[in-house]
Amino acid sequence: MDAxxxxxxxxxxxxxxxxxxxxxxxxxxxIVGEADDGRAGVQLARLHRPDVVLMDVRMPVLDGIGATRExxxxxxxxxxxxxxxxxxxxxxxxxxxAGASGFLLKDASSAxxxxxxxxxxxxxxxxxxxxxxxxxxxxxxxxxxxxxxVRLLEELTAREREVLxxxxxxxxxxxxxxxxxxxxxxxxxxxxxxxxKLQARDRIHVVIWAHRxxxx
Amino acid sequence: MDAxxxxxxxxxxxxxxxxxxxxxxxxxxxIVGEADDGRAGVQLARLHRPDVVLMDVRMPVLDGIGATRExxxxxxxxxxxxxxxxxxxxxxxxxxxAGASGFLLKDASSAxxxxxxxxxxxxxxxxxxxxxxxxxxxxxxxxxxxxxxVRLLEELTAREREVLxxxxxxxxxxxxxxxxxxxxxxxxxxxxxxxxKLQARDRIHVVIWAHRxxxx
DNA sequence: CCGGCTGTGGTACCGCGGTACCACGGCCGG
DNA sequence: CCGGCCGTGGTACCGCGGTACCACAGCCGG
Numbered sequence: 083m084d085a086x087x088x089x090x091x092x093x094x095x096x097x098x099x100x101x102x103x104x105x106x107x108x109x110x111x112x113i114v115g116e117a118d119d120g121r122a123g124v125q126l127a128r129l130h131r132p133d134v135v136l137m138d139v140r141m142p143v144l145d146g147i148g149a150t151r152e153x154x155x156x157x158x159x160x161x162x163x164x165x166x167x168x169x170x171x172x173x174x175x176x177x178x179x180a181g182a183s184g185f186l187l188k189d190a191s192s193a194x195x196x197x198x199x200x201x202x203x204x205x206x207x208x209x210x211x212x213x214x215x216x217x218x219x220x221x222x223x224x225x226x227x228x229x230x231x232v233r234l235l236e237e238l239t240a241r242e243r244e245v246l247x248x249x250x251x252x253x254x255x256x257x258x259x260x261x262x263x264x265x266x267x268x269x270x271x272x273x274x275x276x277x278x279k280l281q282a283r284d285r286i287h288v289v290i291w292a293h294r295x296x297x298x
Numbered sequence: 299m300d301a302x303x304x305x306x307x308x309x310x311x312x313x314x315x316x317x318x319x320x321x322x323x324x325x326x327x328x329i330v331g332e333a334d335d336g337r338a339g340v341q342l343a344r345l346h347r348p349d350v351v352l353m354d355v356r357m358p359v360l361d362g363i364g365a366t367r368e369x370x371x372x373x374x375x376x377x378x379x380x381x382x383x384x385x386x387x388x389x390x391x392x393x394x395x396a397g398a399s400g401f402l403l404k405d406a407s408s409a410x411x412x413x414x415x416x417x418x419x420x421x422x423x424x425x426x427x428x429x430x431x432x433x434x435x436x437x438x439x440x441x442x443x444x445x446x447x448v449r450l451l452e453e454l455t456a457r458e459r460e461v462l463x464x465x466x467x468x469x470x471x472x473x474x475x476x477x478x479x480x481x482x483x484x485x486x487x488x489x490x491x492x493x494x495k496l497q498a499r500d501r502i503h504v505v506i507w508a509h510r511x512x513x514x
Numbered sequence: 515c516c517g518g519c520t521g522t523g524g525t526a527c528c529g530c531g532g533t534a535c536c537a538c539g540g541c542c543g544g
Numbered sequence: 545c546c547g548g549c550c551g552t553g554g555t556a557c558c559g560c561g562g563t564a565c566c567a568c569a570g571c572c573g574g
Contacts, residue, residue, distance in 0.1 A: 252502050252506050265552075268552050268554095273531085286468050289509075290468050293505075455519090455520065456520095470561090483524055487522080489561085489562080490562070500561075
């Protein structure tokens, strides 16, 4: 088996040097590139298709979240490990949603860093303990409750909510009409009102809204 | 600072003995009791108020989930660490909802066990890597394992994936064309191929697919 | 060197989605 | 009792989305 290839993306050269120092002399690991902003990171990732990308969150040009999203889009087999300075960094959670395989505090020991890289390279996930705590808290609370969206939901009539979930399921107007025993005209009327109340320009945005807020 | 007190709850005596062996000779740790079912575990926890409870999931009389729920209710400062044999154990996730501070596979090494106990005793959370992976998948609202979805994703070309995420963001063909510097015809071509490869009848189903599988 | 894939582009066509506007019965509250 | 909201329905219109088919350049692999 070849060495695990690693790409470093961080705007602070010192950090990159430190990591390169630690990882470079580790058997089975090989640094294949370094970048000092997100855009360059994405380009190098697409070029080298490394096994693991160590990605800083805050960076010029393109931040770590956007870069992560693009990398997982272009290189599905590449694992991204987010590096963050503060354990309650909101961006880090966005990073997970963007498709990162884990994240690590920058104050981690070199041994932890090496272990984390090997872990994600093996296809598993790693999260530093303090962040795991927060993650679990969110998981427990997860069910619902984005207050703004609930307010909008309550502005809808019962019938409109039925139509909304039907839209979110991907049904066409004709299918909704059949399922609810309505004419297609009526469905169109309801759909129009849902669009207006949610300020969505078309049913596609309704689908996105619904899935962002726990439906589907 | 006093030693960290630990309570063992498992219906298999061998497992308890093994853990007692490992933890008992560890400096700073002290076993304060053992129980072989959930009910007894709750009673001993209320009696000794240990820092950490190592809790099996499957047990007679009262299972580990119910026992965890009662313990965190009666002894808020006590941390419960769930032990599970299989990493995809559904009950383990229920355990997290019940208030456990983490869970651990039974095939963990003794060093991992010790480290996990110390970690939760410090008020942090610990989850074994394989389970973390699943947890993150759920956090992203992906069903469980997306092997099928990843396979589909990799069938797409890089360009098609770019178009896919644009669709998932709710962009119209014209908007995608503008963003990627393409003609609308070309966008339509790509969109058509994405639809075919994902077996989606229209872009709406693509949006749903994308949001179900972690994009957006 | 040729075939296949990818990315780019075009034309033509049709149907669904969305809008605008209107209508009417039922129900509730002022 | 009457005005307003809700749910139901209709007509007419237009544009975007999706399909079908074709074309060509570049690249890579057999």
